[in-house]
Amino acid sequence: MIAVLILVFIVCLVLRFPIAFSLGISCLAYVLVKGIPLVILPAKMYSGIDVFILLSVPGFILSGNLMNAGGLTEKIIAFCNHLMGHIRGGLALANIGTSMLFAGISGTAISDTASIGAVIIPAMKKEGYEAGFSCAVTASSSTVGPIIPPSVPMIIAATLSGLSVGRLFLAGAIPGLLLGMGMMGVAYYISKKRKYPKHPRSSFKQVAKGFLDTFWSLLMTFIILFGIVGGIFTPTEASIIAVLYALLIGTFVYKKLNLKNIQHIVLDSMKTSASLMVLIGFANLFGWILLTERLPQVISEGILDFSNNKFVVLLLINILLIFVGTFMETIAALLVLFPILLKVALAVGVDPIHFAVIAVLNLMIGLTTPPVGICLFVSSSIGKVSMTEVSKSSLPFLGISFLVLILVTLFPEISLFLPKLFMD
Incomplete structure (x- = not known):
C-alpha cells in the first residue's frame, strides 16, 4: 500500500x-x-498543528512583513553598502551582508531572495555586474538567513523533536556566520578578478546614519534571541512581542506603516501562515501513514545495515537531504524526513542539536543546487536571466556551502559551542 x-x-x-x-x-x-x-484525515491533520510552539510561526511571519514594509530592506542594503561599498565588488558584499542582517527579520530563504533580490539585483546590473553573478549572489546568500537566528526551519525542527528552540537558535549562529563570511570571500575574489566597480569610502557620518536607520530593526533580533535564550519568554511569546515591536517601530520610527497597508500586510501574513499550517497538517498525516507502514524503521535499518560508522551515516543523510532539498521546499522536507533521519542519527551517537543544524543546512544548500534549486528560480526570474547562467554562476558559492557543511558535520563543536556556553 x-x-x-x-x-x-x-x-x-x-x-x-x-x-x-x-x-x-x-x-x-x-x-x-x-x-x-x-475521519482520520482531519483528526491527524489537526493533531499536527495542535502544537503550542507553532503559534510562534504566524507571529514571526507577520513581524517580518511589518518590518519589511517599513522600508527595512532598502535601509539594510544602504547600511551594508556604506560599510563595504569602497571594497572591490562592494555591492556584492553588501548583498551578502544584507542577507545576514535580514536573517532576523525574514527567517526563510525564499522570502529573503524575493525581498532583497527585487531591490539589489537591478542595482547590481545597473552598476555593471554580470546578471548571472548578481542573481547567483542573491540566491546563494539567502540560504544564510534561516541558519542565523531567529529561524522558522529551526522552530519546525524543534517542534518535530522536542528540542529547545533557544539551543537550536544558538547552534545555528556560528555555522551561519561561517557561511556568510565564506561567500563574501568568494564574491570578493570574483569581483577583483572581473574588476567589478567600487565606490568612494563613506564618511563616518554616513555610516553612523546607516546604522541608526537599521538599529531598531536589529534590536528586535537581539530582543528575540536573548529573551528566548535567557528564559524571559517562550518563542510564542517572543513572536507576539516582535509583532508589537514591529508595529511601533514601523509606525512611529520608520513612519511607513498606516492603517491601510497594515491591513494588506496582515492579510498577506494570514495567507502565508494558513498555507504553512495546511502544509504541516498534511505532512503530519503523511508521516502517520509512513509510521503505520513502518517505512522509517525500514529506512533506519537499511542505513544502519550498510554502516554503523557515524560519519558514513551522516554522509548518506547529507546526500539524501541535499537531493530532496533541490526540489522540495525546506519546511515540507523537514516535516517528512527529519523525524525519520533523527532516529538514525541518534542510533549512531549524533547529538540531536548538531543533527538539526546539519539537516537545516543541507536543505538550505538544496535550495541553490542546480538544476532545480528554488531560490535559483526566484532570482533568475527577478534578474530575467536563464536558469543555466544562474546555475553556472552559483557553483563557486555552492562549493563554499559544501565546505561549511563538511566542517559542521565533522566538527560538532561548531554547532554546540554556543548552546553549551549559554545554556548548560
Whole structure:
C-alpha cells in the first residue's frame, strides 16, 4: 500500500501540484485504497498543528512583513553598502551582508531572495555586474538567513523533536556566520578578478546614519534571541512581542506603516501562515501513514545495515537531504524526513542539536543546487536571466556551502559551542 502513497505523491510533484496538495492527495489515495475511515484525515491533520510552539510561526511571519514594509530592506542594503561599498565588488558584499542582517527579520530563504533580490539585483546590473553573478549572489546568500537566528526551519525542527528552540537558535549562529563570511570571500575574489566597480569610502557620518536607520530593526533580533535564550519568554511569546515591536517601530520610527497597508500586510501574513499550517497538517498525516507502514524503521535499518560508522551515516543523510532539498521546499522536507533521519542519527551517537543544524543546512544548500534549486528560480526570474547562467554562476558559492557543511558535520563543536556556553 505504501507504493500507492509514494507513486501518487511523485505524480503530483511531476504535474507541479503545490507540495501541500501533493501530500494531501497522496494521503487521500492511500486512505481510500486501504479502506480507512475518512475521519482520520482531519483528526491527524489537526493533531499536527495542535502544537503550542507553532503559534510562534504566524507571529514571526507577520513581524517580518511589518518590518519589511517599513522600508527595512532598502535601509539594510544602504547600511551594508556604506560599510563595504569602497571594497572591490562592494555591492556584492553588501548583498551578502544584507542577507545576514535580514536573517532576523525574514527567517526563510525564499522570502529573503524575493525581498532583497527585487531591490539589489537591478542595482547590481545597473552598476555593471554580470546578471548571472548578481542573481547567483542573491540566491546563494539567502540560504544564510534561516541558519542565523531567529529561524522558522529551526522552530519546525524543534517542534518535530522536542528540542529547545533557544539551543537550536544558538547552534545555528556560528555555522551561519561561517557561511556568510565564506561567500563574501568568494564574491570578493570574483569581483577583483572581473574588476567589478567600487565606490568612494563613506564618511563616518554616513555610516553612523546607516546604522541608526537599521538599529531598531536589529534590536528586535537581539530582543528575540536573548529573551528566548535567557528564559524571559517562550518563542510564542517572543513572536507576539516582535509583532508589537514591529508595529511601533514601523509606525512611529520608520513612519511607513498606516492603517491601510497594515491591513494588506496582515492579510498577506494570514495567507502565508494558513498555507504553512495546511502544509504541516498534511505532512503530519503523511508521516502517520509512513509510521503505520513502518517505512522509517525500514529506512533506519537499511542505513544502519550498510554502516554503523557515524560519519558514513551522516554522509548518506547529507546526500539524501541535499537531493530532496533541490526540489522540495525546506519546511515540507523537514516535516517528512527529519523525524525519520533523527532516529538514525541518534542510533549512531549524533547529538540531536548538531543533527538539526546539519539537516537545516543541507536543505538550505538544496535550495541553490542546480538544476532545480528554488531560490535559483526566484532570482533568475527577478534578474530575467536563464536558469543555466544562474546555475553556472552559483557553483563557486555552492562549493563554499559544501565546505561549511563538511566542517559542521565533522566538527560538532561548531554547532554546540554556543548552546553549551549559554545554556548548560
